[in-house]
Amino acid sequence: MRTVSSYGVEIRKQNIPARQTMEIYRQAVGYLTEIYAQVWEELRKIPETKKRFNTAEHMVHMTKKNTARFDFDLRFPKMPSYLRRSAIQHALGSVSSYETRLGQWKETGVLSGRPKLTCRNHAMPVFYRDVMYREGAEGKDEAYLKLYDGHDWKWFRVYLKRTDMEYLPRNWKGKKTSAPALEKRHRRYFLRFSCTEEVTLTKTPVKEQIICSVDLGINTDAVCTIMRSDGTVLGRRFIDHPSEKDRMYRTLGRIRRFQREHGSAQTQGRWAYTKRLNTELGKKTAGAIIRYAEENHADVIVFEYLEMQGKISGKKKQKLHLWRKRDIQRRCEHQAHRKEMRISRICAWNTSRLAYDGSGAVTRDRENHSLCTFQTGKRYNCDLSASYNIGARYFIRELLKPLPATERSLLEAKVPPVKRRTSCVYADLRKLHSEMELLKAA
Template identity: 45%
Template sequence: MQMYTTYRVKIKQYNNIFKETVAIYRHAVDYLITVCLENWEPVSALTGRNRFAYVEHLVHATKNNPCPAYDFDAKFYKMPSYLRRGAINEAIGKVFSYKSNLADWKKNPVGRKPSYPKAGYVYPSMYRTVMYNQTGDYTAQIKVYTRNTWDWITVDLRRSDMDYIAKYCRDRKQCAPTLQKRGKEWFLDFPFEERCTLNNTSVHNQTIVAVDLGINTATTVSVMQSDGTILGRHFCKLPKETDHLTHSVNRIKKAQQHGNYKTPRLWAKAKGINHDISVKTAEFIMETAVSYNADVIVFEHLDKTGRIRGSKKQRIKLWRSQEVQSIVTNKAHRMGIRVSYICAWGTSSLAYDGSGKVSRGRDGGFDTYELCRFQNGKIYNCDLSASYNIGARYFIREILKSVDENSRLRIEAKVPQCCKRSTCTFSTLISLNAELVSVAA
């Protein structure tokens, strides 16, 4: 599989000189969007490079096309050819997306009608040799619009950023950088392409890392095999970082109580601590996976869209579960480890031994939310029970996918809990393996 990663490099000395370049590029994209909409019927009939070539024929004058239908060259005089082609591709993509969304809305007119496409906050790509040239380890030349013409300027790149790329990205293919603005600073975003080969271990021979991401405990990890054997249980709590985050959030609350609603520095500190928690959590998961030579890392599919209610909604909003999953996915794929997701419903509320729903926190008579009480009276760590269920649901799904239809129906008749994946627990996996052993015998 192909992986794409992007690293940003700060431009040190220039600031306002890039504004006009970006403005011209966005105006060009808006102009080309109008061209595509007016000629969408012939454009949509073409595919791939033919679609791009047709739009370029409409706007750009050449020896074989001296009089194009639109005066793009007059409006954007001496615009670099690669920048023009990038704007054409951007415009075609936006119009294609708009037409597709509009067709879907007409079939089912729910919500607002898709708005007219605009360039928005797009940024130009600095294509090699014609827009960007690396002149040294920490210097480069880029072509921008300055002094009423397109000209080259030399920019200094931050030393630490370039050293990082030279150290960690030398084996990857570097693509054309993109000029980006973040806050008041300008960056060159360098995308890198690499190929990774994921393992193809049979489900019956796999070792998985079942991960339960939490708010109180950063993550609870169980290392499992397909027969239900638990090879390891590990907890990552990060109490010091959690206390720092709580302290930072309380400072923001105190400032807001005194009327300071805009506190960018306090929020920047809280976000930095939160990001540090995400990075350390992802590192813990990867270290566990590597130490056990795991084949798959299994997460819950956590959908955090929609309105959040309750007294702990701020903690849930600050919970960066998706960031942890994204970091782990990138690192795991680079090492050939697969990443899978299962249904999150009931993994924490159902006991792993199949005894039913658990009583958690005050409902179970505990001062902490980490412990739970099963219906049979057993007291257990709730996150650890959830990690068992997460790993079990993955194995149940993969095992049933690997058998033929008749065998699957026979197994589901003997183990009816397998029919509904959202209620499967660790005990269901044990029953499934017992049935597979009896069938094989």
């Protein structure tokens, strides 16, 4: 399996013409996008990607043997060839995507929602090695970039953040990184490096697997349970970041008061800061899940398939809107694959509603929503019970899937709840394992 990772190295020296370089590159992309939109009927007839690209380049670039149809070289003189080709590729992709979306829109017959061709997009220049990017001396946190100073393309020395330069060789040692791309985030400039790795995911048999079942929540960020196929629980952990959430909710309160007094016209900066806090909370939660799974040598990380559709209402609708459940799972999936762990998802219906001991539906506490009461009178943490059920559903599915139909029917007759996956709980896994052992012994 191939995974692609990226890391942004912050540029410390800011008095370099990075803004002018980004502007001239985006102007070139916008100009090329307008050109290729005009001649797309001619370009779309060329099926081969390489020939289409060469034809598009000949339209705008003058050589001894080629006369360009458009004045791109006059508008953007001395632009490095690699940067010009990157802009051509980006413009061709934008026009091709627009034409595809326009064709799909016409087929639907809907009058509203016509796609638009965006010429001034947020394209980022790529600095190819040796011709636009050179590494500094060994042991020094510096590099050399070819930038546009408003008149000409010149080499500039840039200083890079030391902690970032220490991270790359420590975590990507022996891996080939791609050419860096310049990007701007929060008024700072970064060099974004990408690395492609070939990883082999674990192929441990189901009966020998150790899984980490994760219940993502709002009150508690995540509850993890380490479990074996027979239902043995090897470990439990509650992952929560109360100080980070308190800081975010405090900023939300400030926004609420500001909007009440002054309206919502000047709250963009406050909302941007809140979103950054929320993103950082998701990163910390995903990192903590991966570290715990790695500490316990988990083969698979199991999540719920969380799909929330329709309008969200109620007093907790803002918390639900800010809940980065998909982003956490996406980050965990990428990091887990790098560590050769697999990711699996199960149906989320009734995982929190049903008690793990098979006693039936639980009653949530009104004051503390994380606690619940079983029908037997037992008080328990609802998220922990849900994490048991998540792991049990994964094992029930994986244990029954490869069995012959006759053997599976026999086990389903002895343990009826496993027929319907949305009602399976942890107690059903224990019963299923016992019946499988008896059937094996017989």
